[in-house]
Amino acid sequence: MPKIFYVTDIHGSEICWRKFLNAGPHYGADIVIVGGDITGKAMVPIVERGGRWDTTMFDQHVTLETEDEVREIEKKIQNRGYYPIRVSEEEYRHMQEDEDAVDKRFKEVMIEGTERWIAMADDKLAGKVTRVIVCPANDDMFEIDPILKSGHVVEMGGSDPMELEGFEMVSYGWTNPTPWNTFRELPEEELGRRLDKILEKVTDPSRTIFNIHAPPFGSGLDEAPALDENMNIKAGGRALRPVGSTSVRAAIERIQPVLSLHGHIHESKGALRMGSTLVLNPGSSYEEGILQAALITLDAKKHTVKSYQLVNG
Amino acid sequence: MATVGAAPTLFLRKATGLVKGWSRFDAFIYSFMSVNLITLGLYYALSVLAFVPGGQVLPAIILSGVFVTFLVITYAGLISAMPRAGGDYVWQSRVLGGGIAFILAVTGWWFILWHWAPIYANILTVEVLQPLFAIFKWTGAVTWLGTHNGIFITSVGTIVLAGVLVSLGMEGYAKVQRVCFYLGMAALAVMLLILLFGSKSGFQSAFNSESANLFGAKGDVYAQTLRTAATANGVPAMKLSLTPFFGASLLLVPFMAFWILYPNWGATLYGEVRGSGDFRRVMNGMMWGLWVTIAFAIIIVLLMAKTFGWQFFNAANANYWFPLYGGTAAPTIPIFPYPPLLASFYVHSAVFQAIIVLAFGAWFLGWAGTLFLSSTRVVFAAAFDRILPEWAASVSERRHVPFGALALMLFPSIIVSALYAYKSGFITYTLDATLVIAVTFFGTAIAAVVLPWRKKSLYENSTIARYKVGGVPLITISGAITAGFLGWMLFKWFTDSLYAINNKASLRYLVVLYGLAIAVYAIAYVVRRRQGIDLKAIHQEIPVE
Numbered sequence: 001m002p003k004i005f006y007v008t009d010i011h012g013s014e015i016c017w018r019k020f021l022n023a024g025p026h027y028g029a030d031i032v033i034v035g036g037d038i039t040g041k042a043m044v045p046i047v048e049r050g051g052r053w054d055t056t057m058f059d060q061h062v063t064l065e066t067e068d069e070v071r072e073i074e075k076k077i078q079n080r081g082y083y084p085i086r087v088s089e090e091e092y093r094h095m096q097e098d099e100d101a102v103d104k105r106f107k108e109v110m111i112e113g114t115e116r117w118i119a120m121a122d123d124k125l126a127g128k129v130t131r132v133i134v135c136p137a138n139d140d141m142f143e144i145d146p147i148l149k150s151g152h153v154v155e156m157g158g159s160d161p162m163e164l165e166g167f168e169m170v171s172y173g174w175t176n177p178t179p180w181n182t183f184r185e186l187p188e189e190e191l192g193r194r195l196d197k198i199l200e201k202v203t204d205p206s207r208t209i210f211n212i213h214a215p216p217f218g219s220g221l222d223e224a225p226a227l228d229e230n231m232n233i234k235a236g237g238r239a240l241r242p243v244g245s246t247s248v249r250a251a252i253e254r255i256q257p258v259l260s261l262h263g264h265i266h267e268s269k270g271a272l273r274m275g276s277t278l279v280l281n282p283g284s285s286y287e288e289g290i291l292q293a294a295l296i297t298l299d300a301k302k303h304t305v306k307s308y309q310l311v312n313g
Numbered sequence: 314m315a316t317v318g319a320a321p322t323l324f325l326r327k328a329t330g331l332v333k334g335w336s337r338f339d340a341f342i343y344s345f346m347s348v349n350l351i352t353l354g355l356y357y358a359l360s361v362l363a364f365v366p367g368g369q370v371l372p373a374i375i376l377s378g379v380f381v382t383f384l385v386i387t388y389a390g391l392i393s394a395m396p397r398a399g400g401d402y403v404w405q406s407r408v409l410g411g412g413i414a415f416i417l418a419v420t421g422w423w424f425i426l427w428h429w430a431p432i433y434a435n436i437l438t439v440e441v442l443q444p445l446f447a448i449f450k451w452t453g454a455v456t457w458l459g460t461h462n463g464i465f466i467t468s469v470g471t472i473v474l475a476g477v478l479v480s481l482g483m484e485g486y487a488k489v490q491r492v493c494f495y496l497g498m499a500a501l502a503v504m505l506l507i508l509l510f511g512s513k514s515g516f517q518s519a520f521n522s523e524s525a526n527l528f529g530a531k532g533d534v535y536a537q538t539l540r541t542a543a544t545a546n547g548v549p550a551m552k553l554s555l556t557p558f559f560g561a562s563l564l565l566v567p568f569m570a571f572w573i574l575y576p577n578w579g580a581t582l583y584g585e586v587r588g589s590g591d592f593r594r595v596m597n598g599m600m601w602g603l604w605v606t607i608a609f610a611i612i613i614v615l616l617m618a619k620t621f622g623w624q625f626f627n628a629a630n631a632n633y634w635f636p637l638y639g640g641t642a643a644p645t646i647p648i649f650p651y652p653p654l655l656a657s658f659y660v661h662s663a664v665f666q667a668i669i670v671l672a673f674g675a676w677f678l679g680w681a682g683t684l685f686l687s688s689t690r691v692v693f694a695a696a697f698d699r700i701l702p703e704w705a706a707s708v709s710e711r712r713h714v715p716f717g718a719l720a721l722m723l724f725p726s727i728i729v730s731a732l733y734a735y736k737s738g739f740i741t742y743t744l745d746a747t748l749v750i751a752v753t754f755f756g757t758a759i760a761a762v763v764l765p766w767r768k769k770s771l772y773e774n775s776t777i778a779r780y781k782v783g784g785v786p787l788i789t790i791s792g793a794i795t796a797g798f799l800g801w802m803l804f805k806w807f808t809d810s811l812y813a814i815n816n817k818a819s820l821r822y823l824v825v826l827y828g829l830a831i832a833v834y835a836i837a838y839v840v841r842r843r844q845g846i847d848l849k850a851i852h853q854e855i856p857v858e
Contacts, residue, residue, distance in 0.1 A: 023855050043323065044324075045321045058778075061319075095324065139328045220708045226484065234484075285396075307844045310699075312407065
């Protein structure tokens with residue numbers, strides 16, 4: 001019986017990626033999947049000043065004297081999902097004033113980081129698991145797609161149905177609009193149209209797995225803290241709003257795949273049934289270095305989910 | 314490493330979830346309403362001082378506050394290190410293991426909350442319903458509330474109220490709490506002004522007058538109250554001072570725990586707060602909730618002593634509680650001597666008195682949801698871990714009501730309430746209410762102590778790693794002090810008859826509660842194993858290298 005290890009939203013966390021590379025053998029999973037949002041959200045400058053290095057870690061200003069200290073803090077920064085960048089004082093000041101320079105550097109570190117990760121996966125996972133599938137999602141810029149496609153062991157999950165040991169998986173990383181206007185967002189109508197077109201290729205719902213980044217609207221797997229106009233969290237984080245996609249919900253209700261995997265909303269870890277579909281969002285705690293994941297055992301003969309478990313590795 | 318010069322700032326890109334922050338005031342309100350001075354503090358903490366006549370309440374409050382401060386630091390540290398819903402359950406699971414975490418968390422956050430339902434109901438009765446009915450001279454209703462049926466119906470009403478408040482969702486309940494906070498504070502301000510400007514002689518006169526008016530008492534009821542306490546209940550002269558600061562005053566600390574132990578009550582909810590990794594922000598919300606409450610408690614004690622008279626305040630409370638523990642003397646007034654009601658006697662107007670009691674009812678309303686709100690999150694976490702069935706985490710489509718978790722709270726609460734109301738002797742088991750929660754907190758404190766070693770990378774990857782005292786992690790120090798504090802209270806509860814729970818019946822009942830938790834986990838373990846699910850795998854850390 002195929003066993004899937006599914007994670008999502010690791011957002012550049014080095015420790016989470018390394019755990020992911022070990023997860024297949026650790027849990028006895030044949031298929032390991034990253035559902036999207038693999039790149040980080042922030043760069044932490046390590047500024048060279050008079051032979052020493054200045055940076056900020058956990059809101060604390062830190063001055064580093066030796067190369068070993070710099071490497072140590074770079075590792076900590078990477079473990080939280082941020083990109084450490086070594087810059088001169090001049091470069092740092094320039095980046096503070098020039099958004100384009102920041103964007104350019106972001107692209108460079110995201111591409112470099114993704115290339116390094118894919119190389120690590122190719123090196124480590126060959127022969128260890130049957131399939132390694134990594135999907136880009138709304139927070140991932142388009143430039144990483146060719147890198148994901150270039151992997152020897154890693155396959156990029158896409159909208160064309162992918163055969164998966166008796167099942168077919170359809171992946172889609174685009175989401176409905178967010179307040180952050182990220183790389184892969186579409187208005188609901190357009191998202192619905194594109195999903196409909198993609199799902200025309202589905203031949204047997206009982207053998208179909210959705211790997212769609214946006215969770216279904218109003219499912220409880222899509223509840224995020226409500227924000228005010230200044231992007232501050234309302235009511236101490238107790239005001240939650242469903243922010244999932246109505247198109248995704250409609251697709252699940254219509255097609256009724258055997259399994260529907262989602263991410264995007266880190267706080268909304270959970271599982272539920274929508275008709276005959278098991279819908280999962282393992283959530284994400286990438287900043288803490290905890291690899292939240294779903295372990296799913298499929299029954300290829302009966303075309304069912306035999307068992308599932310949400311784990312915190 | 315040193316820390317000098319201008320700090321470089323992060324470069325952020327537009328990415329999902331990057332938000333600016335959240336209001337400390339909201340966190341403060343939840344904490345402030347959980348450490349509820351009015352509903353809990355006036356009910357079974359400040360009212361039982363005559364049980365320890367040699368102790369002093371002011372040192373007891375301050376000492377409790379100091380110890381609970383370490384509990385706040387411990388919880389804020391854990392929230393910061395592992396900010397996801399589930400609180401005690403999640404932390405203990407990751408650090409101590411899933412089985413022990415489930416047993417300690419479900420007993421402290423789920424099973425024992427069934428027993429808090431009739432306690433909440435009794436607080437509603439003695440602080441809202443009986444005073445109101447007494448003001449309007451509905452004597453029959455006052456009496457009925459003390460009958461078996463009255464106790465049961467009030468409990469069911471309270472359970473339904475708590476269920477409705479949970480059904481409003483976190484946002485709706487936050488709005489209710491905010492309104493209740495302002496209303497309750499306004500009522501408290503009025504009471505404090507009455508106590509500040511009212512004289513003792515004026516209160517004596519008002520008390521005698523209203524006791525006659527509302528309860529048909531005759532003569533100098535104020536003096537009779539003092540006499541009854543002294544002669545029938547053996548209450549000696551009660552002093553109000555700062556000495557002894559320790560000694561007998563420490564014996565009052567486990568009573569103070571009844572209200573002061575819960576500034577962390579929202580800990581199971583912080584997982585839903587993005588940015589809760591900010592250690593200081595989380596800690597400040599809870600710390601303000603704790604210490605503002607302590608400040609109000611000290612002010613109220615001093616003003617009650619000034620205007621009611623310290624001896625009278627303790628005498629009236631002793632006369633109410635002693636008969637429930639075997640005393641034979643009838644109290645001079647037939648209801649709980651609720652301080653806001655006593656203060657309202659200054660104004661000889663039923664309408665004013667009713668308004669004061671109702672406005673103080675906001676303290677109850679803003680707090681009642683805490684009965685189930687945090688519990689539902691623990692049930693969710695256990696269901697996601699497959700220890701409980703899927704339906705336990707079910708949420709209704711339309712209103713997002715967590716009906717599965719609510720059912721697991723509501724129905725057992727009703728059964729426990731029935732036992733509380735109709736089975737004599739069962740009431741004593743509810744005295745374990747604080748103890749069981751303290752055991753859960755104790756487990757969490759131990760988890761905090763060992764976190765830096767048991768989960769090294771998790772700890773070092775968190776903001777709390779930079780807080781150390783003499784090279785020792787702050788969370789280890791605060792956890793150890795908290796564990797010591799809780800351990801000492803547990804020792805006192807188990808060994809000292811003062812707290813009325815060091816008996817075989819109570820122990821047997823605790824065995825039943827913890828046995829139930831063990832049974833649920835054991836059944837889940839076996840059933841899931843047959844389904845190919847290994848519960849041990851939930852929190853196993855995947856190797857990094």
